[in-house]
Amino acid sequence: RDTAVALVFYYFAVDCFFAQGLRPGVPAESPAMVFATPTKVVSEAGSTVEYLGTNRVPDLQRLFQTSDGVPIHLKRGVPDKLLYRTTMALTIGGALYCLVALYFAAQPNKK
Amino acid sequence: MAHQAHAYHMVDPSPWPLTGAIAALLMTSGLAVWFHFHSTTLMILGTILLLLTMFQWWRDVVREGTFQGHHTPPVQKGLRYGMILFITSEVFFFLGFFWAFYHSSLAPTPELGGCWPPTGITTLDPFEVPLLNTAVLLASGVTVTWAHHSIMEGERKQAIQSLTLTIALGFYFTFLQAMEYYEAPFTIADGVYGSTFFVATGFHGLHVIIGSMFLAVCLLRQIHFHFTSEHHFGFEAAAWYWHFVDVVWLFLYISIYWWGS
Numbered sequence: 111r112d113t114a115v116a117l118v119f120y121y122f123a124v125d126c127f128f129a130q131g132l133r134p135g136v137p138a139e140s141p142a143m144v145f146a147t148p149t150k151v152v153s154e155a156g157s158t159v160e161y162l163g164t165n166r167v168p169d170l171q172r173l174f175q176t177s178d179g180v181p182i183h184l185k186r187g188v189p190d191k192l193l194y195r196t197t198m199a200l201t202i203g204g205a206l207y208c209l210v211a212l213y214f215a216a217q218p219n220k221k
Numbered sequence: 222m223a224h225q226a227h228a229y230h231m232v233d234p235s236p237w238p239l240t241g242a243i244a245a246l247l248m249t250s251g252l253a254v255w256f257h258f259h260s261t262t263l264m265i266l267g268t269i270l271l272l273l274t275m276f277q278w279w280r281d282v283v284r285e286g287t288f289q290g291h292h293t294p295p296v297q298k299g300l301r302y303g304m305i306l307f308i309t310s311e312v313f314f315f316l317g318f319f320w321a322f323y324h325s326s327l328a329p330t331p332e333l334g335g336c337w338p339p340t341g342i343t344t345l346d347p348f349e350v351p352l353l354n355t356a357v358l359l360a361s362g363v364t365v366t367w368a369h370h371s372i373m374e375g376e377r378k379q380a381i382q383s384l385t386l387t388i389a390l391g392f393y394f395t396f397l398q399a400m401e402y403y404e405a406p407f408t409i410a411d412g413v414y415g416s417t418f419f420v421a422t423g424f425h426g427l428h429v430i431i432g433s434m435f436l437a438v439c440l441l442r443q444i445h446f447h448f449t450s451e452h453h454f455g456f457e458a459a460a461w462y463w464h465f466v467d468v469v470w471l472f473l474y475i476s477i478y479w480w481g482s
Contacts, residue, residue: 201239
């Protein structure tokens with residue numbers, strides 16, 4: 111009975127990774143090269159022809175679902191780190207600048 | 222391999238609430254410093270920090286939902302409640318300005334000439350540009366609904382086209398309204414008429430710009446395949462907000478432009 115309960119929880123938890131269907135731990139295959147495909151008219155090709163780029167979501171899902179303990183706001187690596195550091199520098203610098211400005215603003219007006 | 226035995230979203234630690242709070246501090250103190258010491262540095266710094274916070278926070282929400290799958294049905298329900306409550310708070314925000322308008326216009330004081338519109342005010346003809354603006358926003362309501370149905374039916378190209386058209390109509394409204402503001406025969410300083418007119422329509426225009434930005438982000442996400450026919454709450458939230466903006470305009474048009482002229 112305990113095994114049955116555990117199984118129910120397991121399937122429920124796996125269902126929780128629904129989104130576009132990429133499950134953790136399942137390696138995704140890269141798409142086959144399509145350079146050899148002859149040119150088609152849009153009406154012949156149907157819905158499979160490209161319109162404004164290819165779907166890179168499965169690649170991004172793989173990237174963001176790696177179990178490396180990195181928080182979401184840094185998970186893309188260098189660009190995230192740069193933007194975070196810039197933002198934090200402005201936050202701390204700005205807060206200090208604000209306190210100084212408020213200190214001077216609070217001084218009585220000597221006439 | 223399961224990491225959690227429930228469907229709810231336990232978020233990673235994030236610095237954005239702190240940076241957002243500091244941004245609010247800098248913007249408000251910056252406003253005071255601008256008024257008293259004529260320096261805009263602090264206020265501009267606060268605004269930049271706010272923009273950085275919004276960009277990164279919402280980028281993270283997209284990553285958590287679309288790329289990590291955290292937006293399960295119960296989580297999405299919470300997001301829906303959240304958006305509905307936010308729009309409700311915005312309704313109350315506008316209610317205040319409509320209250321101010323009706324307070325002044327239903328019982329015009331002797332200082333105004335005892336009439337509404339007040340003596341000396343040349344109002345805008347409601348059947349010229351304001352009527353066009355009404356048509357533009359109503360049309361954009363149709364195109365955003367078309368975009369929604371296209372997304373639900375998996376029609377990628379139509380979704381992109383109708384969403385682009387919606388955004389274009391939003392920009393057209395903003396452009397027309399900006400021209401009206403420039404050409405208007407009265408200003409915000411022209412008594413209570415000017416105050417109520419420009420504050421109410423001004424905040425509305427700001428919301429049109431915000432709504433257009435929200436829709437533009439949805440367009441980018443649609444182009445990048447983020448939305449599925451079953452799951453596209455970001456778009457639905459944008460569409461709700463857009464309809465809200467449209468409805469506020471209809472009330473503005475009927476009350477201030479038409480009845481108030």
